[in-house]
Amino acid sequence: MAKPGARTGDLRQIEAKWQSAWERDHVYVARADAGRPKWYSTVPYPYMNGYQHLGFGTSFLRAEFQSRFRRMLGYNVLHPQAFHCTGLPILGAAKRIAEKEPKQWEILRAMGIPDREVPKFADPMHWIEVFPAATMEDLKALGAAVDWTRSFITTPLNPPYDAFVRWQFHRLKDGGYVRIDKHPVIWCPKDQAPIGDHDRLEGEGETPMEYTLLKFPLADGRFLVAATIRPETVFGQTNLWVDPDAEYVVARVGDERWILNDLASKKLSEQGKSVAIESRIHGADLLGKDVVAPAINRAIPILPGSFIDQGRGTGIVTSVPSDAPDDYAALRDLQQDDRLLTKYDLDAERIRAIRPIPIIRTPGWGPLPGVEIVDRLGIRNQGDREKLEQAKAEVYKTGFYRGVLNENCGPYAGVRVEVAKDEIRKELTSKGQADLMYEPSGVVICRCMTTAIVKVVDNQWFLSYADPAWKARVHEAIASMDLYPEALRKWFDYVTDWLRDWPCAHHRGLGTILPWDANWVIESLSDSTIYMAYYTIAHALQGGALRSSVPWAQRLDDGFFDFVFFGSGSAKGVASHLGLEVELIEGLRQEFVYWYPVDLRNTGKDLVQNHMTFCLFAHTAIFPREQWPRGFAVNGWVRMAGRKMSKSRGNVWYIREAVREWGADVIRLTVANAGDGLDDPNVDMDFAESAKARIEEWLRFATSKHATRKDHHGIDAWFLSILSRSIQASRTAMEGMNYKAALRHGYFDLQASWSWYVRRSEGRPQVDVLRRFIDVQTKLLAPFVPHLGEEIWHRLGGDGFVVNAQYPESIAGEIDPRAETAEVLLQSTLADVREILKVTGIAPKRLALYTVPAWKVHVHRIARELAKQGPILMNVLMERALAEPGMRERAKEVAAFAKKLAEDLQHAKLDELDRFGSVDEFAMFRENLGFLEKELRVKVDVFRADDPKRWDPSKKADHAVPGRPAIYLE
């Protein structure tokens, strides 16, 4: 059994060694330097409710690779990293630990927190102490090229950052980007608080949904109120449903008296209505009476329905049996139930006469989908809940997107359901026949076990992302950015249009107090949009600590930030206010001006539609155009061995585990190879295994002695040509953040070419070529495996650090198409011989190659010339070919060959045409006889096909054409 520790042990020591060397020499600490071009990469700070896993690791590394690449291109590179503690999840999780909830306990244990430590996490502060430090450790162990002097945590625990967020919100408010309005939220009536996804026992992702309240006046002027999500079906109403066994209330709502259930009255009172209950009434007492249905303004009867969910809506339901399966089933039940009709003293004849009214045409459905689906699914009665739910979902979905109202829908005839729905609601509301009510889109249960309702809060602060003028500026920003991959552009444009106003403050959670309204805490996606600017000065404000204790930084005000970021106000004023030297303040201003804007911000695709787009909104609101972000990049969700990484699957892999198991360089290489673009990158353990072996082998290879030669062979030119091309391809891929492609060009393919080169050199590479190869390969790999690179670099006596070395450049003069063409010819000939051997199964004694005869070379050359000028005309080609001496004698052969050429070369590209004829095939094969004999283990002869003295027992020589010698095997 191989002991993974044994060999990775070496790598681990190497990694630790160089990590401390980099730290000792402050290699990644970046300060403004007006004499050098800058590059500024960032990754959104991760949320500190646990150790970071490889998902964050991947997003981080994809930015870090770029930072390292830019560093090697000569840029002064800033790559900072902070830690996000704002918001609800830490509080929620801490509370759950305090309550000893097993699930939360298990999550911490799964991260490797020992049992005795877990209780400490009942205090939210403990999270904020443990995880930022741990994440920093993890990233350092991963070899992160980060300037840690600029790190910090968010929230008021870090006063200068808190001051920065207040400044940001003042600027947004001054710019008119903040407004206050009503807002429906999912709400726990017991806690008297909104319930975010993280605080729900059930119902993650459910949101407030608008119901239309339809008002049905009784003869006495009171209204029965029914809730529906299908106001467009009012034209098909036949009756009203009330549960005879339920209790309802009569409530004064505004100036009216409404009848609905008690729960609904409570909900409405949370939704901005004044509701006063006056009396109670049994459902049964309402039966048999008539009400006037809204929209159709017709009298319809109140009938008993037992299917009504009293927890949803008002407990009263309007009946549209044509399109609602529930209604049809209930109607059918009633029509067939004499006992019930008698019990409630209902007009049996009238009720039995009720027929569903067709109102919507939906492709694939008959005129009465409600009836149709009840029949199709074999629904027996209104108690058949499971099937009825299925039926509703099916009918509603197709009806909504495809349905069109038909001619008995008055002014809405011919209008699509999707559109009519809103128009009808608006019309009925304006006529006083309808109102609005919110319900959660699905059942939501609070952690306190209470079922949630929707509350309309009436003083919610919003960032007005819906503002068209603001959107337009964001579109401008998007248009001017570099996006990796390019497909992001469409996505960002779409999200920008789709965003509505964003509630930017809430009542709970960690965060900055809204500066003008102390009842609110700024919400965590809203405060984290321009903090990349904070990084540029963070080294001074933080004083090297995540929570600043720099005295003057505790007292920052808007004037300070106005000066540093806008250059407005006076440095002197700001300095004296803070008790500082003017130079310090001016220096900070210079840092900001130098580093901003961000050149690259990379993240997982989950942040596209919030953080990343918010970041653009905030920048366009606060900063001038020159300081808008220059580049965004996005990667997919990390998969482990082809499966999505998730806590429930138990295949979450933390950075610390990964590094412990494989070492940093292997993980880095595996992540780089996991895949580019928006597809989900796949972290492949098999690859990691072979990557480990490969880099160990590379270390060994690069640092050991080799048998070499001093003299130059033809193959040297070939390898140098390939080397230059690899460098070029690798650079291009790096620039486009296509790391998998970069590895392919700059590592795998290059290694394969080296193998071939060594084989062609009889195991003795040319000494300078070898040295060059090791140097280039080490540098091409350095962004991915910097520790290994550093080790090699130093063992070979390199100056400084390889991570600061110049990235290799291709040398145009070394690109040698002729050498490459010759090599292709040799390889393809070898492949041809092998194929013949494979197919025939013969064990050859002797191999003969016949290179193309002179006359074919001539004809080919003429054909190429003609092909460059346009379509090849056979008569012109023949005329010119036969003009050459000695051609007339073989006119027939020439004609056959010429005809074939005319076809073959017709569509060839220019550089392809030029490549032909650049190689003296005979000389090339002669030169490489030894190689061929060794490879094929057979005696090889090379003849010119037109050599009269050739050995050619089966007349193969005629088959030779340019780029393809004839082959004879005996």
Place this chain on the structure above:
RNA sequence: GCGUGGGUAGCCAAGCCCGGUCAAAGGCGAGGGACUCAAGAUCCCUUCCCGAAGGGGUUCCCAGGUUCGAAUCCUGGCCCACGCACCA
């Protein structure tokens, strides 16, 4: 449903924008070989089907179309992943 990205050999994946050099790179896996006392590592060969001469056949989700020529362009369809919000 809308939006976005996809569907390529056993698996992962490149190619598609810019049609021909594509039976289609690379990696992994599998098989064979070299080296070795052996294991590992490394290197070489093979890996859609047929073939006793370098060839032929059938392929790039499906069905049509454009073209001398389609994995690539167009039309229609099927399928998959992610997102659809107040929150990280």
